[in-house]
Amino acid sequence: MDREGKKNNQKAPALFMIAAGLILIASAITYAMLENMNRFSEPGKILVSLGLAGSGILVILLGLNTKFPWKGSSGFFLACGSLLSISGVLGFIILYPEDWFYPKVAYVVLTYTAGILLLLFNIMLQQSGNTSMPAESGSEPQDIETGNTMYAGESQLVAVISSMMVSRILYPEDSYASWNSTDNENEIYIINNDIIQDDKEKGKICETGSSSGNIPETMFPETMMDIDPETSGTIETNGTTDTFEIITETGTKSATAVTKSKSFFSMKRTDIRKDDHMKEAAHKILRFHFGRMLKHERGTMLGKDIEELHDMRVAAMRMRSVLQVFNGHLDMNTMKPIFRNIKDTRRSLGAVRDLDVFMEKIQHYTGSLPEDRTSELDELVGTLLIERDKARGLMLLHLDSTKYDKFKLNFTKILEKEGQWEESLVDRDGRPLPHRVRDVLPPLLYNELSKVRAYDDLVREDEPSFEMLHALRIDIKILRYTLEFFDEVLGEETKSLIKDLKELQDVLGDIHDAVVAMELLENYLKYGKWDYTEGRKSVGEQIIIDPGVENYLAYRRKEITELLESFPEVWTKVMETDFGVRFSNVIAELYHN
CATH class of the missing domain: 1.40.20.10 (CHAD domain)
Incomplete structure (x- = not known):
């Protein structure tokens, strides 16, 4: 009875700590769901949710460590693991978001990871030691087996909850997971640089070998550009952009093009005419500069030529200016969220571009200095490089986000929808409007x-x-x-x-x-x-x-x-x-x- 009571007294604090850890993680998940958390949420919200989740995982592992008696070096591993893990959590809370950049990020992540690994290793060490102990009674093996089962179940629960937390933040439910998420609308396909819709061939993206212009691969993710040779077969066209056929093993299916006009991806000019309606002119201008923006997207993300970023930003700025130039001629209920996304993109690009310009000014200045003074701004340049890395990281997160992909998909649909760009020629009283x-x-x-x-x-x-x-x-x-x-x-x-x-x-x-x-x-x-x-x-x-x-x-x-x-x-x-x-x-x- 004394031994059994001792074991129960030993398990009580462990179960309490495990429960406390689960509560912390559950609070983090609940908070993330209520705040609709994602990678671009406010820093304070990310700090609270990840802080709770990281602390919860730590508390659960500490609880699992206290389930077994300390033997040998287990106390050392427990102390080191606890210290490192707590230091990682505190480091994240102190540094995020103002000082959250390399190499401080690496220090915090490595510290927390090392602490968690030590705690896990200590659990396995204690588990192994208890399993190898000889049984003194018939009930002892059953206790060990029960302990094994409880440990496995708790570990699985921790893994499931942790994956839910990370998944919720990285891939919020209200965001498009990829471009082929169409929200029950017709799928978009590309052939001969034209956008094509098809109600029947859901989930397929068709691309021909010949094209009249270069389409940036970043416009459509690689997973959508690939064609399964066993299911897609070959593609034949009738020589126009009106229709095309997909020949598969099960037969031939046709699709109808949304537009007969040349795709905006390969536009060389806007082709505005004097008798165009103003809304139609805005349509052509947006198509032209949207194509320009996408043309420089890949080069911007690669970062080898700073002029790629500059050209992409200029295209975004010109699209944003359309709102002011064509005020009163656009359907703002449709275009307002589009212009908001363009503004966000321009800002993310501008943060990097401003630092590029600043660096160019410094290089011009140091180039005019005597040789013995050319290094006097090295410390400032180092600070600027860190700031640029931070700004570029945020820019890449934006350009790689589902929010940005959804914007491109929605804007493409709007630009290719001809009826969207018809302008009313009379006012409510039936009087003609200048157009x-x-x-x-x-x-x-x-x-x-x-x-x-x-x-x-x-x-x-x-x-x-x-x-x-x-x-x-x-x-x-x-x-x-x-x-x-x-x-x-x-x-x-x-x-x-x-x-x-x-x-x-x-x-x-x-x-x-x-x-x-x-x-x-x-x-x-x-x-x-x-x-x-x-x-x-x-x-x-x-x-x-x-x-x-x-x-x-x-x-x-x-x-x-x-x-x-x-x-x-x-x-x-x-x-x-x-x-x-x-x-x-x-x-x-x-x-x-």
Whole structure:
């Protein structure tokens, strides 16, 4: 009886710890489900859910370790495993998300993993020791067998709960698992660079060997590009994009193309016409730049050429500008979530691009220094490389997410749905609405030009504010993009107007970049952090003494002064009479046959 009571007293705390661990993990899963958690949830939510889950696994393993009497070196393994695991959990809580980057991530993960492995090893060691003990009574083997069964069941339960937690965060239920998730809609296929729908051949993606243009493989995952030779057979077309046939062992099936127009994946120009409806023109512009964005997606993800990322970002920016240029001509109930996703993509790309530009500026600066000073910004460059790795990691998570894949799939469907782009020609009272490009574009362009020229009195002040110059840059960008969108139907002098606007926009952009760089460098010297956040308390007037950074800061301040001095010259080009005359001439081309 004493021995049996001792065993029960030993199991009681173990069962309590196992129950506590299960409660922690169950709380983590419940919280993740209630908050609809995924990889892109708020950092605080991820911290709570993973913190609870990691602590729960640790507590369960500690409970399993206390089920058996400590023998030999088991106490050492238990102590080391507990210390390492707890250190891993605390390290995650302390570092995430602000300091959660390599190599600190590796240290925390390795520490936690080593602790868990030691605890598991200790359990197996104790289990082996108990199994090899001779039985003193008929009931002893039964107790050991029961212990084995309980241990196996508890381990399986821990594994199941842990996999549920990870699966919930990485693959939320409301996200598309892959592009072939169509939510009970017709599947999308690709043949000869055209998008094709078929109600019958669900789950198959067809691709011919010949194509009129290059389609980025990242548009469709590799699992969807592969064709099973045993089931798909060969593909034959009738020479057009209207129909195609899939010949299989069971017979021949046909499908109908959604559109007869050339696919936006291989568009060389928008082909806008003067008599197009404005909504139809927006459709062509979005198709063209969406294709451009996808064309540079793979190069952006590979990261070998920074210009690939730049071109992809520019395409996203132009699509985003369509919302402002074509305001009132789009169905915002349909397009609002699309533009929101485009904005998210542009931001993820912009975070990396801004650091690329900053690095280029530093390289230009150090290249002008004497040889004995070329390394004075090495520490700053190292910090920027870490920041870029963090930004690039977040960008890759975005581009590899189911949310981004779902956006591409939905946007493709919208762009290929012809009825989606029909515009109402009358208002609610039956009165005709201006809708043709040749009628709507002239007042639109003159209105954008008037917005830009309205800054004249402000920018001629002795010290124009940087905020005002930044607002001017945005309005110039919209005017320039509007001219670029309709370049094919405007006069020959459009390119010269765009050139003048781009020169002005570049100067304003350099001023803005220099102002932002100056603020970042000042905060880096004062707070010791590159990306300063509002509200962070200073730990000193200047905690970093770095002559190299101070010299570079002075260089950027001087750059702002020089840019402000050069600004009036490029601004005059837009305000002079010749610019207005050329502007009117390109618009007049709309009324020529």
